[in-house]
Amino acid sequence: MSDEKTMPEVRTNGLIKMRTSDLIALIVFFVISIIAFFPSVRNTMYKNVSLNSWILVILTFCVPIYNIIAAYLSLGKKTESVGE
Amino acid sequence: MKTLELTIVIVYAVAMLAIGFYFRSRASKTASSFWSAESNVGVLVNAFALLATVMSGGGMMGNIGLGATLGLAYIACANLGSGAGLGMGALLVARPLRKSGAKTISEFIKMRFPNKAIALLVPIVIAIAYTVYLVAQMKASGTVGQYLLGVDFNLALIITWAIFTVYVMIGGMLAVTWTDFLQGMLMMLVTVVTSVAALMHFGGFDAMINMATEYYPQMGQLHLPLLSYAGFFFVWVFIGLYSPHILMRVSTAKNPFGAAVSLHGGMILITIFTVCTIFILSTASRCVIGVDVPDNKDAAFLYLIEVIFNPFWKGLTAAAIFAAIMSTAAGLLIAAAAAISNDIIVGIFKPDMEEKKQARLGSLMVFVVSFIVLLFSFNPPEYITVLYTQAMNFLVCSLMIPLLAGLWWRRATDSGALAALIAGGGSYAILFFGMELPTFSEMFISLPIALVAMIVGSLLSKPSESEIIARVESWHSESEAA
Numbered sequence: 001m002s003d004e005k006t007m008p009e010v011r012t013n014g015l016i017k018m019r020t021s022d023l024i025a026l027i028v029f030f031v032i033s034i035i036a037f038f039p040s041v042r043n044t045m046y047k048n049v050s051l052n053s054w055i056l057v058i059l060t061f062c063v064p065i066y067n068i069i070a071a072y073l074s075l076g077k078k079t080e081s082v083g084e
Numbered sequence: 085m086k087t088l089e090l091t092i093v094i095v096y097a098v099a100m101l102a103i104g105f106y107f108r109s110r111a112s113k114t115a116s117s118f119w120s121a122e123s124n125v126g127v128l129v130n131a132f133a134l135l136a137t138v139m140s141g142g143g144m145m146g147n148i149g150l151g152a153t154l155g156l157a158y159i160a161c162a163n164l165g166s167g168a169g170l171g172m173g174a175l176l177v178a179r180p181l182r183k184s185g186a187k188t189i190s191e192f193i194k195m196r197f198p199n200k201a202i203a204l205l206v207p208i209v210i211a212i213a214y215t216v217y218l219v220a221q222m223k224a225s226g227t228v229g230q231y232l233l234g235v236d237f238n239l240a241l242i243i244t245w246a247i248f249t250v251y252v253m254i255g256g257m258l259a260v261t262w263t264d265f266l267q268g269m270l271m272m273l274v275t276v277v278t279s280v281a282a283l284m285h286f287g288g289f290d291a292m293i294n295m296a297t298e299y300y301p302q303m304g305q306l307h308l309p310l311l312s313y314a315g316f317f318f319v320w321v322f323i324g325l326y327s328p329h330i331l332m333r334v335s336t337a338k339n340p341f342g343a344a345v346s347l348h349g350g351m352i353l354i355t356i357f358t359v360c361t362i363f364i365l366s367t368a369s370r371c372v373i374g375v376d377v378p379d380n381k382d383a384a385f386l387y388l389i390e391v392i393f394n395p396f397w398k399g400l401t402a403a404a405i406f407a408a409i410m411s412t413a414a415g416l417l418i419a420a421a422a423a424i425s426n427d428i429i430v431g432i433f434k435p436d437m438e439e440k441k442q443a444r445l446g447s448l449m450v451f452v453v454s455f456i457v458l459l460f461s462f463n464p465p466e467y468i469t470v471l472y473t474q475a476m477n478f479l480v481c482s483l484m485i486p487l488l489a490g491l492w493w494r495r496a497t498d499s500g501a502l503a504a505l506i507a508g509g510g511s512y513a514i515l516f517f518g519m520e521l522p523t524f525s526e527m528f529i530s531l532p533i534a535l536v537a538m539i540v541g542s543l544l545s546k547p548s549e550s551e552i553i554a555r556v557e558s559w560h561s562e563s564e565a566a
Contacts, residue, residue, distance in 0.1 A: 010494060014496075025175060
């Protein structure tokens with residue numbers, strides 16, 4: 001395997017590109033957590049607790065699970081490509 | 085004095101000291117063993133250690149009291165924010181930082197930005213911020229000893245100080261990691277069992293929250309100004325993302341993949357811990373205290389324990405609260421000592437020091453820092469919680485942008501990093517001391533200022549040497565080797 005394949009992609013402004021799965025997790029996390037503080041969301045109650053709290057709990061539980069799965073899958077892909 | 089509770093706490097303390105002595109010989113071999121636990125810690129151990137490190141004494145007792153008296157959302161935002169910070173750290177920092185091989189954040193910044201002023205400023209900022217944070221933990225230990233065990237404030241403080249100082253001094257990061265792991269397990273066990281017992285006692289969550297809302301109608305609402313919640317949440321995301329004592333755990337992982345998964349695991353555990361402590365135990369505590377809030381809000385959880393548990397379980401709860409305090413204190417102590425010993429004395433003045441001597445120096449520095457903290461702890465400032473949160477904010481405003489730019493931007497230079505450090509930290513100090521802004525909002529102004537300073541400073545100076553740029557790229561290579 002050539003070195004180029006293992007080295008990261010770099011944008012013209014010098015920023016190193018993130019893995020797509022990591023970028024998705026980052027964007028989803030910040031967008032949903034900001035939406036959770038919108039008035040219509042935070043003032044809605046479910047079981048006497050604000051929807052904001054429920055959303056933050058689900059978000060902080062699901063984002064790492066998604067990331068762990070994505071990390072394992074990418075590790076599997078890498079192992080396969082090394083095997084080939 | 086409460087004999088059974090005290091006996092359980094003593095058994096727990098002896099176990100922690102035994103772990104310190106067990107790792108004595110391994111920790112004193114090299115600087116890497118002392119500061120990075122031989123970089124051989126598994127995911128599960130690291131995840132529980134992270135839970136114990138992030139959730140301090142406040143997380144176990146104070147937060148439940150705050151949730152019961154101020155409503156669930158306020159403190160849930162802080163807890164979930166700090167957990168989310170770990171996850172963001174896993175995405176943005178863990179892999180490249182682990183691949184860099186740096187033992188501490190200061191060592192990484194020095195490696196990426198080889199500049200004497202930065203090499204000196206970064207560990208000084210970390211050591212000062214963590215000394216303040218440690219004093220807050222010590223104050224909590226005195227209070228817990230007084231209320232839970234019926235011993236004198238200063239006596240509880242000295243005993244707690246002696247235990248964690250001894251095991252950190254002799255066992256280094258190995259002892260910190262394994263004691264944190266066990267402390268994290270104990271905290272989780274006590275929290276989950278107490279939550280189940282509370283749910284059974286009050287007939288389930290629905291019945292419990294309805295009763296608590298009758299006593300306190302705003303229990304589940306966001307009734308304070310929005311910034312109190314959103315600000316608190318995002319401030320803790322950034323503190324979780326950039327905390328040297330948390331990121332030191334990255335260097336203990338077996339490989340970059342393990343480092344990232346450990347941080348994600350820590351985030352999941354903190355979410356479970358938050359659901360139990362805030363959503364269940366705070367609500368249950370409110371059901372017990374009723375309409376009138378007690379003067380000592382921290383004691384709300386203790387009232388609950390009095391109602392639903394026997395002395396044995398109360399003792400175990402006391403041990404879990406001490407575990408929360410000691411694990412955080414140990415993590416902070418080793419990070420502060422590393423800043424002075426590894427990053428200033430060895431890094432700047434004695435770079436040729438033998439590995440074994442470095443480990444011995446580390447041990448000595450743990451004692452020196454801890455002793456200074458003890459002296460301050462006998463007469464702690466009144467608003468210590470506000471002070472340490474602000475100290476952590478100052479740390480984040482000064483150092484987060486240089487760290488992230490150093491990892492992700494090839495064009496970042498020493499001048500840019502220095503400009504960001506001074507502009508971020510300086511603007512934070514000016515805003516905090518010179519202007520009347522809502523609590524915790526300074527960070528939202530200082531971080532963009534630091535970012536602009538980083539970009540302008542870097543673009544106006546020569547690019548870093550090609551050797552450094554190649555090193556940055558290698559940290560992002562697809563290889564999982566450290």
